[in-house]
Amino acid sequence: MKRIAVMVSGGGTNLQAVMDAVEKGEIRDAEIVLVISGKNDAYALRRAEKRGVPTFIAGKTEWPDPVRREEAIVKALKQAKTDLVVLAGYMDILPPSVVHAYAGRIINIHPSLIPKFCGLGFYGKRVHQAAIDAGETESGATVHFVDEGVDTGPIILQRKTPVLPDDTADTLAARVLKIEHQILVEAIRKVLENI
Ligand code: GAR
Numbered sequence: 312m313k314r315i316a317v318m319v320s321g322g323g324t325n326l327q328a329v330m331d332a333v334e335k336g337e338i339r340d341a342e343i344v345l346v347i348s349g350k351n352d353a354y355a356l357r358r359a360e361k362r363g364v365p366t367f368i369a370g371k372t373e374w375p376d377p378v379r380r381e382e383a384i385v386k387a388l389k390q391a392k393t394d395l396v397v398l399a400g401y402m403d404i405l406p407p408s409v410v411h412a413y414a415g416r417i418i419n420i421h422p423s424l425i426p427k428f429c430g431l432g433f434y435g436k437r438v439h440q441a442a443i444d445a446g447e448t449e450s451g452a453t454v455h456f457v458d459e460g461v462d463t464g465p466i467i468l469q470r471k472t473p474v475l476p477d478d479t480a481d482t483l484a485a486r487v488l489k490i491e492h493q494i495l496v497e498a499i500r501k502v503l504e505n506i
Pocket of ligand 1: 320
């Protein structure tokens with residue numbers, strides 16, 4: 312069994328998609344062993360608890376010292392014997408020590424067609440507003456490996472969806488989110504084959 316840790320900060324619909332896929336056997340021979348949240352009030356934590364998945368809170372409130380926080384994240388991942396780390400709406404930048412400890416075994420979902428609308432400052436609704444403001448006719452989602460940069464690692468999967476003339480950041484986010492749920496599950500399957 313491959314052991315997956317998921318890192319979150321928000322609502323956790325991507326986490327839910329991954330948990331559902333594991334439960335239905337769409338991701339085979341794998342289990343979710345840990346959910347790490349960057350925020351202590353993330354709804355994603357409730358989703359994990361409902362499934363009985365252990366949680367760890369790595370927020371800046373709980374861990375004001377960045378070095379301690381970093382060490383705590385690595386320790387939690389190691390204790391859970393993690394094989395693959397999935398960033399699913401995790402809103403902090405992963406420190407280099409974590410990236411090195413799990414080189415080639417950390418993936419991230421981003422709600423745009425990377426290299427468009429990614430990097431520092433591009434997260435959540437801001438990404439969709441930027442796509443609309445730029446007059447894009449299509450957007451989408453990307454799953455990529457995490458390296459030391461922000462949204463710069465090799466792309467694993469990408470899928471497009473149209474931007475409609477009357478889209479708001481909210482309506483576009485909802486359409487992209489559906490794609491995210493699909494490609495995140497597909498990417499995990501693909502990556503686990505090589506771990
Ligand atoms: C998702 O759209 C994800 O791609 C985005 O946050 C949302 C989390 O939703 N991540 C980023 O913007 C990271 N740069 P969720 O909590 O419902 O999965």
